[in-house]
Amino acid sequence: xxxxxxxxxxxxxxxxxxxxxxxxxxxxxxxxxxxxxxxxxxxxxxxxxxxxxxxxxxxxxxxxxxxxxxxxxxxxxxxxxxxxxxxxxxxxxxxxxxxxxxxxxxxxxxxxxxxxxxxxxxxxxxxxxxxxxxxxxxxxxxxxxxxxxxxxxxxxxxxxxxxxxxxxxxxxxxxxxxxxxxxxxxxxxxxxxxxxxxxxxxxxxxxxxxxxxxxxxxxxxxxxxxxxxxxxxxxxxxxxxxxxxxxxxxxxxxxxxxxxxxxxxxxxxxxxxxxxxxxxxxxxxxxxxxxxxxxxxxxxxxxxxxxxxxxxxxxxxxxxxxxxxxxxxx
Amino acid sequence: xxxxxxxxxxxxxxxxxxxxxxxxxxxxxxxxxxxxxxxxxxxxxxxxxxxxxxxxxxxxxxxxxxxxxxxxxxxxxxxxxxxxxxxxxxxxxxxxxxxxxxxxxxxxxxxxxxxxxxxxxxxxxxxxxxxxxxxxxxxxxxxxxxxxxxxxxxxxxxxxxxxxxxxxxxxxxxxxxxxxxxxxxxxxxxxxxxxxxxxxxxxxxxxxxxxxxxxxxxxxxxxxxxxxxxxxxxxxxxxxxxxxxxxxxxxxxxxxxxxxxxxxxxxxxxxxxxxxxxxxxxxxxxxxxxxxxxxxxxxxxxxxxxxxxx
Numbered sequence: 001x002x003x004x005x006x007x008x009x010x011x012x013x014x015x016x017x018x019x020x021x022x023x024x025x026x027x028x029x030x031x032x033x034x035x036x037x038x039x040x041x042x043x044x045x046x047x048x049x050x051x052x053x054x055x056x057x058x059x060x061x062x063x064x065x066x067x068x069x070x071x072x073x074x075x076x077x078x079x080x081x082x083x084x085x086x087x088x089x090x091x092x093x094x095x096x097x098x099x100x101x102x103x104x105x106x107x108x109x110x111x112x113x114x115x116x117x118x119x120x121x122x123x124x125x126x127x128x129x130x131x132x133x134x135x136x137x138x139x140x141x142x143x144x145x146x147x148x149x150x151x152x153x154x155x156x157x158x159x160x161x162x163x164x165x166x167x168x169x170x171x172x173x174x175x176x177x178x179x180x181x182x183x184x185x186x187x188x189x190x191x192x193x194x195x196x197x198x199x200x201x202x203x204x205x206x207x208x209x210x211x212x213x214x215x216x217x218x219x220x221x222x223x224x225x226x227x228x229x230x231x232x233x234x235x236x237x238x239x240x241x242x243x244x245x246x247x248x249x250x251x252x253x254x255x256x257x258x259x260x261x262x263x264x265x266x267x268x269x270x271x272x273x274x275x276x277x278x279x280x281x282x283x284x285x286x287x288x289x290x291x292x293x294x295x296x297x298x299x300x301x302x303x304x305x306x307x308x309x310x311x312x313x314x315x316x317x318x319x320x321x322x323x324x325x326x327x328x329x330x
Numbered sequence: 331x332x333x334x335x336x337x338x339x340x341x342x343x344x345x346x347x348x349x350x351x352x353x354x355x356x357x358x359x360x361x362x363x364x365x366x367x368x369x370x371x372x373x374x375x376x377x378x379x380x381x382x383x384x385x386x387x388x389x390x391x392x393x394x395x396x397x398x399x400x401x402x403x404x405x406x407x408x409x410x411x412x413x414x415x416x417x418x419x420x421x422x423x424x425x426x427x428x429x430x431x432x433x434x435x436x437x438x439x440x441x442x443x444x445x446x447x448x449x450x451x452x453x454x455x456x457x458x459x460x461x462x463x464x465x466x467x468x469x470x471x472x473x474x475x476x477x478x479x480x481x482x483x484x485x486x487x488x489x490x491x492x493x494x495x496x497x498x499x500x501x502x503x504x505x506x507x508x509x510x511x512x513x514x515x516x517x518x519x520x521x522x523x524x525x526x527x528x529x530x531x532x533x534x535x536x537x538x539x540x541x542x543x544x545x546x547x548x549x550x551x552x553x554x555x556x557x558x559x560x561x562x563x564x565x566x567x568x569x570x571x572x573x574x575x576x577x578x579x580x581x582x583x584x585x586x587x588x589x590x591x592x593x594x595x596x597x598x599x600x601x602x603x604x605x606x607x608x609x610x611x612x613x614x615x616x617x618x619x620x621x622x623x624x625x626x627x628x629x630x631x632x633x634x635x636x637x638x639x640x
Contacts, residue, residue: 022445024446031433131391132425135394135423136418136443136489137418329395329396329397329412
């Protein structure tokens with residue numbers, strides 16, 4: 001047996017200066033840079049679409065107001081009506097474009113949690129590459145932390161930028177978008193501060209599923225399914241996050257404008273009933289109505305309560321992920 | 331043992347590089363290893379042998395700190411693998427299936443090693459790769475199985491570990507690559523005092539290479555100790571039918587057409603009529619593997635419990 005004895009050499013660990021990514025961060029960057037670039041471009045495109053739609057909303061609103069549809073004009077009535085309808089339609093289209101963007105943006109955290117957290121962890125465990133990683137000079141805990149930190153930080157920044165821009169477009173600009181479309185709606189979860197925490201929660205969910213399942217396809221599917229369950233659950237608990245208000249509205253009186261009416265029914269002989277109890281022939285048109293509702297002023301606090309819940313969920317999932325990681329090395 | 335100083339005995343012999351005491355590992359209800367005890371001295375080249383499912387990979391995984399024992403303890407240079415952080419950079423491990431990132435190039439894989447290991451030896455890693463004429467710009471996923479093995483070994487060697495645990499590293503290498511890499515491994519052991527533990531099925535590969543032996547079968551250590559000592563403790567007897575084998579410990583008796591062949595652990599003089607010779611390593615290992623009921627021989631068991639390094 002010949003021995004290829006090599007001369008003594010100095011060790012040459014990676015240099016530790018400069019801002020370039022090092023250690024596990026370098027590996028994470030190398031493995032996810034293409035995906036992170038696509039995600040960044042996606043968020044940038046969403047932001048550009050939002051700004052464009054908001055600009056369209058401004059322009060069409062000014063045009064609608066310029067038509068003075070509710071005032072006298074020397075134009076023939078048919079022309080006024082047509083112009084007003086078209087201008088109003090353009091305003092609505094611009095507003096609904098923003099709403100649609102928010103609804104679509106809600107799907108992104110689940111997808112990103114599946115692709116950027118569940119998939120890479122599951123594939124490393126499925127193909128035994130965790131043994132390669134954990135037999136280097138970094139601990140599994142440090143590897144996992146740094147492996148997750150870079151994409152999580154980038155997603156946090158991107159989701160925060162988009163959600164703040166959405167909130168600006170919906171609540172903070174003049175003219176503002178019609179808030180009735182947003183308040184207490186599912187799409188409101190795409191607003192800051194809920195959306196960044198929703199993104200982190202979905203990412204942590206993906207990490208836990210990836211560590212638990214060790215199967216790529218299953219991890220992707222389960223993460224998406226659980227994210228759907230999360231969104232559904234949030235929609236179910238949303239009415240109870242802040243106390244409901246109750247009031248009685250007389251027949252013909254206007255109902256609260258911009259508020260979220262959660263439930264209502266007729267008041268008959270001083271008692272609350274549901275509308276299904278009204279006689280088919282006469283109905284309850286002449287009876288006052290009871291209303292359970294959230295006033296518009298509760299919209300902001302409700303978003304913060306949702307954010308707190310998601311922060312707690314994220315912390316729980318992160319703790320679960322570290323616990324699972326520990327179990328994998330025992 | 332007879333009160334002799336053994337590897338791992340406190341203050342008497344060189345430090346045990348890889349040692350276990352009462353070591354057991356259970357997967358659900360099945361014990362992969364049970365009550366294993368051994369001590370391999372620093373700088374040894376140890377062959378880890380055993381049939382499929384005997385617990386070799388589990389033992390190496392425990393040594394690398396990728397799993398923790400269910401019972402007993404395992405120590406590398408007196409420290410607990412996977413628990414004592416200062417040990418991480420001192421252990422190199424190559425898993426049986428040589429997992430690597432297929433999308434990284436060979437050069438990037440070496441950078442992976444450099445980024446994650448403070449004692450990284452880029453020149454050595456490059457030398458191992460270039461010995462196999464692997465282009466640095468080729469993706470690992472495009473390499474053959476043997477070439478991937480070479481990259482995995484380059485990663486493990488470049489880490490400059492004190493203890494190198496290799497799980498069937500040569501199984502998919504061609505004879506020339508096997509010869510080259512074994513030479514490099516031996517060179518590392520000689521130059522840096524690296525302790526090398528190689529599990530293998532290719533028994534002939536071990537002859538003349540290893541100086542320590544660990545035979546694991548059924549999750550238990552059946553042979554452990556310096557090769558010369560183990561070989562010296564056995565005799566291969568050839569003779570006619572009916573010759574006495576007492577008072578020796580008989581490990582295997584094979585009836586041939588011309589007589590009887592027996593592997594024994596001698597205990598006193600051999601009876602007249604037997605032709606006695608020392609077995610070679612392959613003969614010895616095959617005899618033990620064929621005779622699962624043969625009594626174990628462990629010359630490395632520490633006489634004192636393993637101490638946790640301060």
